[in-house]
Amino acid sequence: MRPVVAVIAPGNMGAAIARRLTEHGVKVVTTLVGRGAASVARAGAAGMTDVPLDRLAEAEIVLSILPPAHALSFAEQMAPLLAATKHKPVFVDCNAVSPETVRGIGAVIAATGTPFIDAGIIGPAPKPGQRSPHFYASGDSAPRLQRLTQYGLEVRVLDGPIGAASALKMCYAGINKGVAAIAAAMILAASRAGATGALYQEMSESLPGLLESLRRQVPDMLPKAYRWVAEMQEIAAFAGEDAAAHDIFVGFSALFDHIARDVAGKKCESAALTGFFQPRS
Numbered sequence: 440m441r442p443v444v445a446v447i448a449p450g451n452m453g454a455a456i457a458r459r460l461t462e463h464g465v466k467v468v469t470t471l472v473g474r475g476a477a478s479v480a481r482a483g484a485a486g487m488t489d490v491p492l493d494r495l496a497e498a499e500i501v502l503s504i505l506p507p508a509h510a511l512s513f514a515e516q517m518a519p520l521l522a523a524t525k526h527k528p529v530f531v532d533c534n535a536v537s538p539e540t541v542r543g544i545g546a547v548i549a550a551t552g553t554p555f556i557d558a559g560i561i562g563p564a565p566k567p568g569q570r571s572p573h574f575y576a577s578g579d580s581a582p583r584l585q586r587l588t589q590y591g592l593e594v595r596v597l598d599g600p601i602g603a604a605s606a607l608k609m610c611y612a613g614i615n616k617g618v619a620a621i622a623a624a625m626i627l628a629a630s631r632a633g634a635t636g637a638l639y640q641e642m643s644e645s646l647p648g649l650l651e652s653l654r655r656q657v658p659d660m661l662p663k664a665y666r667w668v669a670e671m672q673e674i675a676a677f678a679g680e681d682a683a684a685h686d687i688f689v690g691f692s693a694l695f696d697h698i699a700r701d702v703a704g705k706k707c708e709s710a711a712l713t714g715f716f717q718p719r720s
Contacts, residue, residue, distance in 0.1 A: 441465050442586065445498035445528070446487065447513060448474065452572075453504040454481035455564035456592070459571060461486035463590035468498055492516070496524045500587070503532050504560070508669040510534040514544045521551040529583050531556040533574070535612055535670040537677040538602030545578070545601045554580040557601045559608030577603035609677040613688065616667055619660045620691040622653045623698065623712055630711040639715060654716045661709050665699035668692050 443466045446457045457467040471479055471489045482489065495501060495517065503513055510532060521527065530548045532541055532555070541557045548555045555578060562572025571593040576584045578601040585594045597603045629638045642650040660667070671692035678684035701708040 441590065442499040443468060443497070444587070445469065445495040445501040447495070447501070447503055448505055449478045449482040449485065449487060450504065450506075451481070452560065452564045453502075454478075454485040454487070455566070456502065456504065456560075456571075457482070457487050458485035458567075459565050459591040460587070462567070465590045468495065470495060493520050496520045496528060497526060498528050500584070501528045501530045502558075503530070503534060505534055506666050506669060507534050507536050507540075507673050510536050511540065511544050511547070514547045518547050518551050521548065521553045527551075527553045529554045529556060529580060531558050531576070531584060533558045533560050535559070535608055535673060536605055537609060537673045538605045539676060540673060541605040542602050554583065555601065556580050556584055557604045558584065559604040559611075561608065561611050575604045575607050577601060577605075606677065609674050612670060613674045613678070616660075616670070617688070617691060619653070619656050620671075620694055622657055623660070624694055626657070626712055626715045627708055630708075630715070635711075635715055636719070639719065658713045658716065661698065661702050661712065664695045664702060667695040668699065671695060 441464055444460055445468045446453050447469060449457065449469055449471075457469070460467050467485070467487045468490045469482055469487045470492045471482060472492065501517070503510060505513055514530070514532070517530070521530070530553050532544050536544070545555045545557065556576050557578050558574050558576045560572050560574055565571050571591055574584065574587075574592055574594045575597055576594060577597040577599045581596045585596060588594050597607070626635070626638070629635045639650075669692075671688045675685045675688035675692065678688060698708060
């Protein structure tokens with residue numbers, strides 16, 4: 440029998456994961472209380488069923504896919520509902536949070552008697568016909584997430600405790616999104632100095648592979664920058680024993696916050712970032 444899966448929330452990634460599951464015949468529930476029109480539209484397009492918050496606990500698997508800043512508060516919101524029900528779903532935190540944060544979330548959920556899985560999603564939101572991103576899972580209950588491999592998701596179980604999957608996510612995101620941050624910072628510096636043309640020419644000759652990768656990565660980052668602010672803070676906390684690494688990611692967080700404000704406002708710097716990659720005569 441196919442499981443009922445709760446996906447919170449129908450953002451870009453959550454809705455895409457939900458659509459993949461519904462394409463494979465899985466009933467996916469969510470709650471749309473307080474969500475905006477765009478979220479409601481994404482949920483509808485993904486085939487998700489809207490239910491009250493307390494009905495989420497009736498699912499067999501709960502996938503928490505949220506901005507990092509909301510991960511703990513959602514777990515705290517769900518805790519009394521999970522404690523009150525005899526039916527205990529598997530609660531899977533799929534958010535880009537540090538191992539320390541996910542262990543705190545796990546403690547909140549474990550206190551209700553609910554099985555908990557630490558998961559990290561690596562890869563873009565899936566589109567129809569494309570492969571699923573990788574779900575890395577850790578903790579004693581992690582093998583239970585593998586059930587979703589039958590329904591279009593790619594799950595990889597790590598031999599490690601709660602925190603192992605989040606550590607992997609932090610490392611991968613730190614490299615991948617850190618490269619985007621460095622590139623954005625230097626492109627903006629070149630723009631201020633009047634050196635964009637020369638920088639583009641030099642990169643096209645000496646770093647053509649990197650330039651082509653950044654051509655997709657930097658413009659794709661702009662509408663997501665607001666979500667990466669808290670994620671960089673989580674990575675800074677993860678790297679906290681290394682003071683230099685901590686400060687680097689605090690700086691990246693500030694950079695993404697600045698870019699997000701520009702995207703929502705005057706769009707001057709976002710125009711400079713996209714303009715850098717425009718065809719040149």
